[in-house]
Amino acid sequence: MSKPTIVVVGGGAGGLELVTRLGRRLGKKGKADVVLVDRNSTHIWKPLLHEVATGVLDSGQDEISYQAHSASNGYRFQRGTLCDLDRDTRTLTLAAIIDDDGHEILPARRLSYDYMVMAVGSVSNDFGTEGVADHCHFLDSPAQAEGFRQALLNTFMRYSTRMTNDEPPCITVGIIGAGATGVELAAELHDASRMLKSYGFTELGREHLRVHVIEAAPKILPALPDRISQAVHKELEKLGVKVHVDTRVTKVDDHAITTSDDERIDIDLGVWAAGIKAPAFLSELGLQTERNHRIKVAATMQSIDDPHIFAFGDCASCPQPDGKVVPPRAQAAHQQASVLYKNLCAVIDDKPLKEFVFRDRGSLISLAHFDAIGSLMRAASARSLFIEGNLARFFYASLYRMHQRTIHGSIKTAMMVVVDGLNRFLKPRLKLH
Numbered sequence: 001m002s003k004p005t006i007v008v009v010g011g012g013a014g015g016l017e018l019v020t021r022l023g024r025r026l027g028k029k030g031k032a033d034v035v036l037v038d039r040n041s042t043h044i045w046k047p048l049l050h051e052v053a054t055g056v057l058d059s060g061q062d063e064i065s066y067q068a069h070s071a072s073n074g075y076r077f078q079r080g081t082l083c084d085l086d087r088d089t090r091t092l093t094l095a096a097i098i099d100d101d102g103h104e105i106l107p108a109r110r111l112s113y114d115y116m117v118m119a120v121g122s123v124s125n126d127f128g129t130e131g132v133a134d135h136c137h138f139l140d141s142p143a144q145a146e147g148f149r150q151a152l153l154n155t156f157m158r159y160s161t162r163m164t165n166d167e168p169p170c171i172t173v174g175i176i177g178a179g180a181t182g183v184e185l186a187a188e189l190h191d192a193s194r195m196l197k198s199y200g201f202t203e204l205g206r207e208h209l210r211v212h213v214i215e216a217a218p219k220i221l222p223a224l225p226d227r228i229s230q231a232v233h234k235e236l237e238k239l240g241v242k243v244h245v246d247t248r249v250t251k252v253d254d255h256a257i258t259t260s261d262d263e264r265i266d267i268d269l270g271v272w273a274a275g276i277k278a279p280a281f282l283s284e285l286g287l288q289t290e291r292n293h294r295i296k297v298a299a300t301m302q303s304i305d306d307p308h309i310f311a312f313g314d315c316a317s318c319p320q321p322d323g324k325v326v327p328p329r330a331q332a333a334h335q336q337a338s339v340l341y342k343n344l345c346a347v348i349d350d351k352p353l354k355e356f357v358f359r360d361r362g363s364l365i366s367l368a369h370f371d372a373i374g375s376l377m378r379a380a381s382a383r384s385l386f387i388e389g390n391l392a393r394f395f396y397a398s399l400y401r402m403h404q405r406t407i408h409g410s411i412k413t414a415m416m417v418v419v420d421g422l423n424r425f426l427k428p429r430l431k432l433h
């Protein structure tokens with residue numbers, strides 16, 4: 001029998017880990033043709049996007065070229081955006097790639113598969129709130145994070161020149177949604193504004209930045225235990241962040257956010273971080289999906305409609321023994337990638353598949369250099385351990401290091417830790433161009 005083709009669509013937190021393991025185990029040994037498809041040519045781990053957005057992280061330094069990575073890890077890379085799927089002929093279609101000037105770089109292409117894995121992640125859900133799509137920034141992709149960073153920098157530049165007048169300038173950022181993304185972004189913004197002074201914006205400081213975080217639920221970090229939520233709330237207020245809870249946003253325009261109490265919060269920049277959904281095209285592929293477009297899969301991560309299609313990460317609704325579904329988190333995508341890798345090897349060897357059970361290792365929130373707060377789950381019980389400060393910061397960083405270790409191996413990851421440490425002394429702490 002000819003070797004099977006496994007196509008993984010989406011090289012994000014889960015997809016890149018999966019394709020790396022498959023490439024090393026099956027691709028390099030000629031047991032399968034492993035192909036990664038992604039609409040971008042480079043990978044940035046999504047939980048770092050709020051750092052890219054504030055310039056604390058230079059995406060140019062941390063991004064991975066899929067082409068280069070594939071060459072040394074036994075898989076092939078095809079750049080393209082999945083736009084159609086024909087399950088009868090087991091082919092998928094990638095849209096044509098067009099450059100900024102409108103010229104076609106590559107025409108639409110069809111790829112055949114024996115097994116396909118959907119790992120296309122999620123996008124923001126603005127729930128149709130008026131003005132959000134036109135007037136808010138989103139942090140769904142590296143390009144959007146870069147777009148926000150540029151807008152922020154431009155705003156800082158504009159304000160630093162206006163400071164020659166007597167008016168007391170203040171830049172106001174409104175962040176809608178106080179989940180992990182919203183609160184971490186608020187803290188990073190304060191950190192970035194603090195650093196601007198050392199890079200020649202001598203007149204600017206933290207006192208010139210006002211951040212509003214607006215949350216519809218009665219507390220920030222609604223999905224996390226009260227103790228974490230209260231501790232983070234206190235820290236944000238210490239930084240001067242204005243936290244609004246129980247406040248629903250009804251409209252956003254170029255200059256203000258309007259709430260359900262008819263309060264108008266003037267802003268220079270708005271960020272929507274209040275909810276996610278899977279990309280809508282997933283509901284048009286003939287597979288059963290949930291209302292938020294997540295593909296319905298069995299606990300083995302196989303689509304309930306087609307045993308040749310698997311889905312995992314943010315774009316899949318994977319049932320758990322307690323009746324819930326796997327949460328959309330990097331931690332879950334990492335664990336799923338490891339089980340799905342085994343399942344795809346098992347499918348090829350005609351062996352039974354494993355059911356995925358999510359092990360919640362805890363939740364950690366990083367408040368830039370100011371603090372980190374969270375909880376770790378005790379292995380032997382369902383109880384969690386509250387942690388703060390350097391210990392929390394260490395465990396927060398370890399999730400990214402685990403991702404790097406899967407992709408690069410232990411030695412290269414250790415070298416990256418050293419290089420990151422050195423760069424802190426050698427390079428500016430903020431990307432200012």
Ligand SMILES: Cc1cc2nc3c(=O)[nH]c(=O)nc-3n(C[C@H](O)[C@H](O)[C@H](O)COP(=O)(O)OP(=O)(O)OC[C@H]3O[C@@H](n4cnc5c(N)ncnc54)[C@H](O)[C@@H]3O)c2cc1C
Nearest residue numbers: 010012013014039046047081082121313314328329330331
């Ligand atoms: C700012 C921010 C902070 C976060 N912080 C945390 C955290 O601290 N802890 C945590 O556990 N989780 C965090 N998350 C959530 C976490 O990032 C996601 O749960 C995780 O990235 C999901 O992994 P994934 O592989 O499913 O999708 P992603 O990592 O989003 O990857 C999807 C990939 O699919 C590609 N793609 C999309 N559509 C197509 C298409 N049509 N064709 C081809 N390719 C396509 C994309 O380019 C991308 O490479 C955070 C998210 C954000 C935005």
